[in-house]
Amino acid sequence: MNDSRSVLVLTNPYDVTTDVVLRLLAQRRVPVVRLDPGADLHTGASLTAAYSTGDQRGTLRTASRDIDTSRIRSVWVRRPSPYEGPPGLSDQDRRFAAEQALWGAGGILASLPGAHYVNHPWNNRAAEYKPTQLSTARRCGFLLPDTVITNDPEKAREFATYQHGGMIYKPLWNTPYRVDDQPHSVWVREVHGHEITDAVSVCPHMFQAKVDKAFDVRVTAVGDRLFGVRIDSPDLDWRHRQDLMTCTPVEIPESVARAVAAYIAELRLTYGAFDFAVTAAGDWYFLECNPNGQWAWQPAETTAAIARAIADQLEKGPDT
Structure with missing residues (x-):
């Protein structure tokens, strides 16, 4: 060879x-x-x-x-x-x-x-910032839940008063955390205005309107190929208890596919793992895009198709 x-x-x-x-x-x-x-x-x-x-x-x-x-x-x-x-x-x-x-x-x-x-490591790093993801997603035409990122407790409480359908907290980075010297994950969770304390001032916090979702969707993009999986879970954050979720292939609306292509192009990515919350009315709300997200947990046929798409990208090398 x-x-x-x-x-x-x-x-x-x-x-x-x-x-x-x-x-x-x-x-x-x-x-x-x-x-x-x-x-x-x-x-x-x-x-x-x-x-x-x-x-x-x-x-x-x-x-x-x-x-x-x-x-x-x-x-x-x-x-x-x-x-x-x-x-x-x-x-x-x-x-x-x-x-x-x-x-x-x-x-x-x-x-x-x-x-x-x-992906290129510098493009990966740039695309990992959640403010960058939200700003790019807005420009690319995705639907976004109302979101505020702030270290001002009053701004956070004010935001909460307008979220009549509920509000969630999401960490801006998956920082390793320990409780009683045991690893502890900080999951996405619902939060109420009265729970917001002045401790918010310690660092920026991300609060988001809770989407009244019927299910979640993971869209894995490899170049111009998209692979969609519907995720049904009893949890707000399906990652919490993956043994309780079910995954089935789902068709990706053309408008979402166009926005994904625009997003990938703008952030100069070859691979991206997009997460959406989908309402009963069929509205797809962009939640985030992990530029290096895991993918082999999906149904066997989807995992195999993604693996082939990645292998194709690596085999072909640079565009000539």
Whole structure:
């Protein structure tokens, strides 16, 4: 197999979702290099980039292969470990090494000439900001629930008085949180005006009108291909108890498909996981788009179709 046509997959060793796509690429005889830069560069892997006027070259060396990074066809930015620095160093030295790796190795891997990214890490990061998602969604023509993001308790209480159908709180980022030293997830939940305290002033909070939904929908976009799944759950946040939800394929309205295409184009994404709340009247309200959302939990036929679409993107490489 020709290394000049390699696909580089950046993810951690426990990411079993990646294996679904890698099996397809193996069947197609597409060479793949799997790397977890936040960990592997401390355990024998090496990365080199050289720049000069009119030339850029690089080498990625793993336990099994040497790859010319200037000739990689595609990069799949899946779930790499964070850059934390090698163990055994002092806190200060480890922090220094971690930041040098982020800005050095991270910068090299985000700047491979001619590579097709799914998604580019900088586009991923920009698209993860919920204010960016809402602003982009509005411009692209989605229906949006009334939303306020504020650290002013009075503004939050004022917003609550106008939400006669109810209001929900949603964290702006999935920050690791512990209660009694046990991992604790902060789910989307309904909140009432009298529950809003001055603690809101500590940081921005996101409050949103509660959509009177009949069901949820996940739309997975891979390039110009869309895969829709209806989600029926007894919970406001279907992620809370996924064992209680049911998923069935659903047709995506043309207006929603157009808005998804516009959104993907504006934020320069190849992949996006869109979540909607759908009312009994058939109105699709945009909730968020995770540019690197999980997808292998969906029905088997949908999961297989998404895997093929991702494999197609990685195999084709950059547009010519």
